[in-house]
Amino acid sequence: MNYVIIGNSIAAVGCVEGIRSRDKTGSITIVGDEPYPVYSRPLISYLLLGSTDEEHMKYRPDDFYEKNHVKTYLGRRAEKVNSAAKTVTLEDGTVLTYDKLLLATGSKPFVPPMAGLDSVPEKFTFMALDSAKALEAALKPASRVLIIGAGLIGLKCAEGIADRVGHIDVVDMADRILPSILDEEGSAMMQKHLEKHNIRFFLSDSVAQFTENTAALKSGKTLDFDILVVAVGVRPNVELAQQAGCEVSRGICTDTSCATTVKDIYAAGDCAKSYDITTDTDRILALLPNAHMQGMTAGANMAGGQESYTALPMNAIGFFGLHIITAGCYDGEAYITREPGVYKKLITKDGLLKGMILIGDIARAGIYTSLIREKTPLSTVDFDLIKEHPQLMAFAKKDRKIKLAGAKQEGDA
Amino acid sequence: MKRVYVNEEWCLGCHLCEYNCAFANSGEDYMPKALKDKTIYPRIQVEEGDGVNFAVSCRHCEDPICVKSCITGALSKEDGVIKVDTDKCVGCYTCIMVCPYGCVMPAPDGHVIQKCELCTQNACGEPACVKGCPNHAIVYEDRG
Ligand SMILES: Cc1cc2nc3c(=O)[nH]c(=O)nc-3n(C[C@H](O)[C@H](O)[C@H](O)COP(=O)(O)OP(=O)(O)OC[C@H]3O[C@@H](n4cnc5c(N)ncnc54)[C@H](O)[C@@H]3O)c2cc1C
Numbered sequence: 001m002n003y004v005i006i007g008n009s010i011a012a013v014g015c016v017e018g019i020r021s022r023d024k025t026g027s028i029t030i031v032g033d034e035p036y037p038v039y040s041r042p043l044i045s046y047l048l049l050g051s052t053d054e055e056h057m058k059y060r061p062d063d064f065y066e067k068n069h070v071k072t073y074l075g076r077r078a079e080k081v082n083s084a085a086k087t088v089t090l091e092d093g094t095v096l097t098y099d100k101l102l103l104a105t106g107s108k109p110f111v112p113p114m115a116g117l118d119s120v121p122e123k124f125t126f127m128a129l130d131s132a133k134a135l136e137a138a139l140k141p142a143s144r145v146l147i148i149g150a151g152l153i154g155l156k157c158a159e160g161i162a163d164r165v166g167h168i169d170v171v172d173m174a175d176r177i178l179p180s181i182l183d184e185e186g187s188a189m190m191q192k193h194l195e196k197h198n199i200r201f202f203l204s205d206s207v208a209q210f211t212e213n214t215a216a217l218k219s220g221k222t223l224d225f226d227i228l229v230v231a232v233g234v235r236p237n238v239e240l241a242q243q244a245g246c247e248v249s250r251g252i253c254t255d256t257s258c259a260t261t262v263k264d265i266y267a268a269g270d271c272a273k274s275y276d277i278t279t280d281t282d283r284i285l286a287l288l289p290n291a292h293m294q295g296m297t298a299g300a301n302m303a304g305g306q307e308s309y310t311a312l313p314m315n316a317i318g319f320f321g322l323h324i325i326t327a328g329c330y331d332g333e334a335y336i337t338r339e340p341g342v343y344k345k346l347i348t349k350d351g352l353l354k355g356m357i358l359i360g361d362i363a364r365a366g367i368y369t370s371l372i373r374e375k376t377p378l379s380t381v382d383f384d385l386i387k388e389h390p391q392l393m394a395f396a397k398k399d400r401k402i403k404l405a406g407a408k409q410e411g412d413a
Numbered sequence: 414m415k416r417v418y419v420n421e422e423w424c425l426g427c428h429l430c431e432y433n434c435a436f437a438n439s440g441e442d443y444m445p446k447a448l449k450d451k452t453i454y455p456r457i458q459v460e461e462g463d464g465v466n467f468a469v470s471c472r473h474c475e476d477p478i479c480v481k482s483c484i485t486g487a488l489s490k491e492d493g494v495i496k497v498d499t500d501k502c503v504g505c506y507t508c509i510m511v512c513p514y515g516c517v518m519p520a521p522d523g524h525v526i527q528k529c530e531l532c533t534q535n536a537c538g539e540p541a542c543v544k545g546c547p548n549h550a551i552v553y554e555d556r557g
Pocket of ligand 1: 006007008012032034043076104105106107128152153156237269285286287289316317484505
């Protein structure tokens with residue numbers, strides 16, 4: 001069997017691991033346009049923060065490719081997929097043939113058209129090791145930095161550089177920060193926390209006109225800056241999929257086996273949609289664990305397996321020591337706890353835990369996450385107890401025996 | 414695979430396992446020096462309830478979701494033991510978000526995580542929590 005993977009990141013690694021769990025000998029080839037062995041993309045902000053380095057950013061040990069007998073074409077772009085001939089053509093004309101192909105092309109920064117953007121000399125995105133290195137080279141202790149986008153990536157960038165620059169301004173069209181994972185109260189709490197660290201926010205606002213060093217905002221304010229970072233969002237890389245004839249609607253459409261609509265082509269990670277069990281919809285979930293696990297399932301199935309992948313949106317992220325864990329969806333009845341430095345919201349509906357927002361107190365959060373993922377009826381646990389703190393005491397004794405004493409699930413042999 | 418299993422009927426809630434865990438992982442060789450007047454950060458936690466107590470530590474799952482979800486590659490499973498490479502970990506707490514047993518926790522400094530590694534990475538060599546349990550409320554054995 002001849003496997004080709006386009007993209008050399010998290011979903012690709014998952015795919016290799018999935019393939020090798022079933023097929024030790026088939027040939028695997030990875031094409032990746034970044035000139036590095038696989039690294040952890042989220043760590044680019046920690047690199048600027050100084051809490052990791054390129055060596056420790058490696059997502060897998062140096063012998064990963066060799067051990068798994070993977071041939072790599074790194075620093076090379078795949079230009080064309082021909083699904084009839086089952087070939088992939090690289091930018092230098094090399095043609096690879098495949099029996100099974102994985103599209104693991106991830107996403108790219110979205111840079112919306114903004115007036116005068118071309119006149120800004122020092123502008124960056126924040127998605128890849130090279131973009132982080134370029135930004136780092138431009139940083140000076142007195143730099144005034146303007147970040148467009150108060151989402152996860154823009155704010156992780158802000159955290160990474162806050163102590164290395166003069167000040168940071170963040171502009172976002174939304175009326176609050178981190179709107180994709182937080183509710184209003186959570187956003188306000190995080191904003192206050194970030195403001196203590198040299199970061200100013202300009203919300204419900206956007207840039208009307210850039211000059212070399214200024215941004216005139218729609219509100220009439222003008223911000224001076226030396227360095228601009230555009231982090232308004234990401235878009236999936238779907239061009240190859242479209243070319244190959246795969247159905248695409250924003251992301252590459254996949255079924256729970258991670259197959260696309262074209263025979264022998266699979267997709268996983270940020271470029272693909274996955275089935276979100278909490279909203280019952282197919283969505284792009286640009287999250288690292290999702291990319292790895294979807295890639296693993298794709299790989300296992302490319303090697304003849306019958307595995308199925310469904311996803312749960314979830315985020316663990318921290319800023320300057322204040323940690324957030326969120327999961328699921330927030331439509332339902334809310335149970336809220338507030339303490340100094342802590343905001344906790346659990347959302348229930350139809351007798352199930354559907355979602356959560358935890359800020360400041362994240363201890364044992366996975367017990368909640370598993371209630372959401374497993375769709376555990378809350379009638380089978382002591383919800384009053386578990387509401388206070390996640391704990392296994394809230395489960396029935398027979399369930400604890402399964403969890404902690406090696407007892408078998410009823411119906412298991 | 415040998416694992417730490419819980420006999421909750423026998424747990425007295427004495428917390429000795431927590432102290433032995435903290436001591437084994439302290440790098441010290443004298444318990445009073447390691448623990449006296451200090452807040453301890455054990456990797457095993459006793460849950461106390463109405464007449465029921467039990468100690469919870471990493472299950473070293475067959476198919477560990479913490480390892481699959483780790484964003485840095487710091488968590489791995491070797492010879493049945495789930496280990497953390499604290500030089501790679503950045504303390505994002507993704508593993509804390511996904512562990513269904515609540516058995517991964519922030520390390521005392523808050524910059525990395527810690528978890529039970531069955532005392533394979535410290536001088537004890539076998540689970541100190543089990544060794545010191547006066548009532549066999551936790552045992553280290555192979556139950557398949
Ligand atoms: C700053 C930042 C912080 C983040 N923090 C978190 C976090 O804390 N938690 C979390 O869960 N997620 C986080 N993410 C998201 C996470 O990084 C992604 O979900 C994950 O990297 C997706 O993996 P992937 O393999 O699908 O794609 P990607 O990592 O995007 O990789 C795709 C690769 O394919 C390459 N490629 C694309 N087209 C081609 C082609 N035609 N030929 C060859 N190669 C190609 C790309 O260059 C890239 O190297 C963060 C992302 C960023 C940018």
